[in-house]
Amino acid sequence: MSTFALRTDSVDATRSLGEALAGVVRGGDLLVLAGDLGAGKTALTQGLGRGLGVEDAITSPTFTLAHQHQGRLRLHHLDVYRFEASAEILDVGLFELLDDADAVTVIEWGDAIMSALPADLLEVRLELGDGDDDREISVRLVGDGWSARRRALGEAVAPWVRQGSDGC
Numbered sequence: 001m002s003t004f005a006l007r008t009d010s011v012d013a014t015r016s017l018g019e020a021l022a023g024v025v026r027g028g029d030l031l032v033l034a035g036d037l038g039a040g041k042t043a044l045t046q047g048l049g050r051g052l053g054v055e056d057a058i059t060s061p062t063f064t065l066a067h068q069h070q071g072r073l074r075l076h077h078l079d080v081y082r083f084e085a086s087a088e089i090l091d092v093g094l095f096e097l098l099d100d101a102d103a104v105t106v107i108e109w110g111d112a113i114m115s116a117l118p119a120d121l122l123e124v125r126l127e128l129g130d131g132d133d134d135r136e137i138s139v140r141l142v143g144d145g146w147s148a149r150r151r152a153l154g155e156a157v158a159p160w161v162r163q164g165s166d167g168c
Helices: 011-022 041-051 087-091 094-098 110-116 150-160
Strands: 002-008 030-035 066-069 074-079 103-108 121-128 135-142
Touching (some): 011 041, 011 135, 041 074, 041 121, 074 094, 103 110, 135 150
Parallel strands (some): 030 103
16 A cells, blocks of 8 residues: 655646546546545546546535546536435435446545445545645555555656655
């Protein structure tokens, strides 16, 4: 298991990080976004969508639970913040979405359902930094599928590696 320690200093930089991740993701991938309220989970997803060629607006699916966008890969964007019971995971069709080999699935607040998720995922934790727009971000590779892409991921996120950190 590897972790990259990253920092962004603006919403645009967080979106650019998401766009860089789009160059590494493959169909069937799962990204779990966690962290502070307002820390940039949706902004990161917007950048990922931009990198995947999604042209429609990407907004938080907090009240609709799930959005789907079309790009070079489909983007399933879920928000489980309001989930009150594990049965809601089935209601939203999570496991069917995860089986979609032509899509990337992003789950905001996904750490709340981590025990129900597959063991191969990319966990992105966004925390508020010292400045208003500063974000401390850790990207943790979980499972063989992501571990095999460690080098490619490291190259993609290199511009955001925290100073004084070797990235992992």
